[in-house]
Amino acid sequence: MVQGVCLAEGHAWDDKALSPDQRAAKLVDAMTLDEQIALLRPVDGASLASLGIQLPPSIPAWMRQPKPAGAIGSAGYVPAIPRLDFPALQESDAGLGVADIGYLRPGDAATALPSSLALAASFDTGLAREAGSVIGAEAHAKGFNVQLAGGADLIRDPRNGRNFEYASEDPLLTGDMVGEEIAGIQSKHIVSTIKHYVLNDQETGRTVLDARIDEAALRESDLLAFQVAIERGHPGAVMCSYNKVNGNYACESDFLLNRVLKGEWEFPGWVMSDWGAVHSLKQSVDAGLDQESPQGGDPDYFAGLKDAVTHGDIPREKVRDMAYRIVRALFAVGAMDDRPAPGGTIDKVADAAAAQRVAEAGAVLLKNDGQLLPLHESVKSIAIIGGHADIGVLSGGGSSQVTPYGGSFRDARGQTGIAAFLSPVYDLSSPLKALQALRPGTRIVFDDGSDPQRAAELARHVDVALVFAVKPQIESLDAPDLSLPYQQDALIDAVATVNHHTAVVLETGNPVAMPWLPKVKAVLEAWYPGQRGGEAIASLLDGKAAPAGRLPVTFPAGTAQLPRPAIPGFDPARQVPFEGAGRLSPFPVDYPEGSNVGYRWFEKNKFTPLFPFGYGLTYTHFAYSHLLVKGGQDLQVSFKLANTGRTAGVEVAQLYVAVPGRTHRLVGWAKVDLKPGESQTVTITADPRFLASYDATLHRWTRLAGVYDVYVGKAAGVSTLHGSATLAAQ
Incomplete structure (x- = not known):
């Protein structure tokens, strides 16, 4: 082939002998300015109008619009360029599996993996890559070529409502595990992001807060986690976060994007914004932002990009580089040569088995006095109490929500409309039914836990009581404290008072307080265990599987031990999902812990936690x-x-x-x-x-x-x- 000349069978960029850089350069240089700019301005790929539910007046008009023509129906969408045989960008959220599917495209579903905390608790990089490959393969089969995955923010506050999407409080564990998951996704010829760059460490006021930390501390903590993950996983894109960092919005921070990411780290991919995280055109572009994700009700700043080029405010070559980075990432992972298309084959059985392996490997045995677990053959009667254990296992809420194969159940508790839609979701994998299947000769009875005294009376007459305690978490809301909701602490206390062989199974997206800990014999932290979570929990309780997880986050003895005992900006009156944050006035969040995140803060201050980072028992x-x-x-x-x-x-x-x-x-x-x-x-x-x-x-x-x-x-x-x-x- 002669350089710059089209091949007889296609385009010059079809030549696989060329590097991704060379192929991307040829394709981008064949684009018009309008075509290049189109890559930089995705539209929302779906519409809430398709849900068929009552939408409140606060939902903006853009979210009520029909799905764009050509879009599969998910997070973001860029139309194809047919004359150049360039595919559409089809993006979906993918923190815990291919998300935004079932509720935007009724009848469709995906494998719901356990929370990222569960994956990180396995301390198993091979398992992280396997989990990523499940996401990548299913995304490919569904026609997506960009996955909004790779949550690498460090866990600085155990009340953060989005911690279940993140890996840990430690930069090495986070970097290694998230990097391997990204590598697994991209091994299936799908671009993965890494997010949210950087310091998206609380949901309260996430769009207006200013995270303040000195450079050395930032380099040694959150930035280091991202650096390790990027070097290990080579994500195609970095998603910059909503918040400010030291006075500048993350998506218009020259220090974060140009100097560190693209300069020192030589990141070759593109920087996309989080949804609605852009606040300027020229400042953002000059700082290193390449793509404005859908802005929602905010101004569409990139709408003025062509005029800015025409008037010389933004160089034409800058736009070319922004588009080039996107195209190069697609070539680098093979998405241009092995193009995803809807209707591909998915091995649901194998993927479900992988989800169960993650759940079993990531569950952490926190207490096991008298070797109550695994359940001995001599145990002839068991009471399972609470947590909707007769129905399924809890999952985290928000943009990472996956509609699992097998279906789900919403704990709406009388809510309607959008409130019911955003209510806690349980994957239909019942621990009760799974344990009954493993122990056909054991009498196993269930109580929903709504009446502590009734549950205690049931527990009084069995050999072992298993209390399932849940704590829902959702993107956009932080937990007010570390306690369990729904009066579950009182429930556990009542059961353990009458049955001295009580074990607690926790399904949480964060550490929780345990005032009842001295009374119970055993505690198993199962996190949000995914679509085979019921089977995984039953296997661990019965001894078919052995606990191998270790805590990826410190469990504090109380909020007084935290660097910020009160969540900055937190207002109980604004505890409505995806509302209120934009109405908050800008406020600072200081990081006195600096790089001493989590267990290092506890060591520095000589605090004794409830359970330390890395802790976990075995059989x-x-x-x-x-x-x-x-x-x-x-x-x-x-x-x-x-x-x-x-x-x-x-x-x-x-x-x-x-x-x-x-x-x-x-x-x-x-x-x-x-x-x-x-x-x-x-x-x-x-x-x-x-x-x-x-x-x-x-x-x-x-x-x-x-x-x-x-x-x-x-x-x-x-x-x-x-x-x-x-x-x-x-």
Whole structure:
């Protein structure tokens, strides 16, 4: 082929011998200015009018419009360019599976994966890639080529209503797990985003708050999580967040977009805004924003892009680069050569099995006194109480909501219209039915938990009581506190008072307080466990599967231990989903914890949490010995790990290191599966970037020479093996 000349069978950019950069350049240069600008201005891909429900007057007119011609019907849509054989951009939310399907296209569904917290709790990067591949394959079969996935915001507040979409409070765990999930999605020739860049750490006032943090702390925490995930997963797009960061909106921050993301990190993809997160044209474009996602009721700033080019306010070459980044990302993941199309084959059985594996691997056993779990054969009667366990398992709400295969149930509790539509959703996977199937010889009875005394009377006459406690969370709303809703704390207390063999199964999107903890024998945190969550929970309770999860977030003993005991800007009167945030006046949110997020804040302040980051029990026991620490240019530890119990199990050995004068950081881990009596020598090499600190004066990362404190343990602050290493400066 001659450079710049069309191939006989097609276009010059069809030549697969060329790099994605070369192919994208040829295609973009064949576009007119109008065609390039069209790529930068998606429209909303669906319409709430299709829901067939009562919409309140506050819903803007644009959300009532018919679905655009050619759109599958989901988040964002850019029409195709037929003359260039360029496909439409079909975007869908994808935090926990291919979302925005069933309720916008009645009759359609997708695999509902467990929450990102559950996935991160597995500490299993291979499982993260598998979960991503499920999303990517189903998106491909449904005709989507862009997935709005990859939630990498660190969990700074355990009341954040969107934490179930995020991975953890730790930048290494978040970066590795989110990066692998993104890689899994893109392995199916689908572009994945990473979001929300950056510091989208609370939902209260998310469109108006100003997150204030010094540069070094930001570099060592949230930015580092994004950097690791981007390097590991190579997402095609970055979605900038609603909020301001140090005085500038994230989508018009030259520091975040141009200097760090596109400059220092050399990110080749495109920057898209969150929905309605754009506040300017020229300032946003100059700062590095490439694509304005649908603005909703806000001004459409990119509508003036062509005039700005004509008048010389924005260079023509800048528009070309913005379009080029989008096209290049499609070529890079193979979406131009293996184009998604609706009607593809989906292996629902295999994908459901993957969802169950994530749920089982991510469930965390928090307490198990007297080895109440797994349920012994001698247990002949069980009471299952509360949590709609007879129907299904809870899921998180908002744009990540997935309509699962098998259907769902809305706990509307008398609500109508949009309020009912936004009510908590349960995937139809009943723990009650699943446990009955596993234990046909056991008498298993159910009570809905609405009357604590009635439930307690039932629990009094069985061998074991299992209380299912739920806490719904939805995008746009933070939880007012750490307590369980619906008077469930009183329910658990009443049941545990009369039955001393009570276990609690938690289905939550955040840490919760447990005033009843001393009274119960066992606690299993199942998170939002997805469309096979009932089967997963039953398998864990009955011993068909063994708990292997570890907490990806600290469970505080109370809100007084948090950097911000009260949520900035929180107003109980505005607790209406997707309303109220825009009516708040701009306000600052300070980050006194800096880079000491989560467990590092607890260490710095000598707080004892309810349960620490990394914590989790198993059905067996492990012993650590023979620690060997090697320093110098790199840090490596080895030790002997032995299963001293009677059953097989999985241990997650964690390596923490303190830079001289600073708190300990997770720098590596090993997930080890051992049979009873089996032992293994384990080696963990520290990720070198987590041994360094950012010097904002020198504008670079540095590692001091000196003695670094080292420990290997079962959780943050749990020093099972302790040592030190002398490291050279870098």
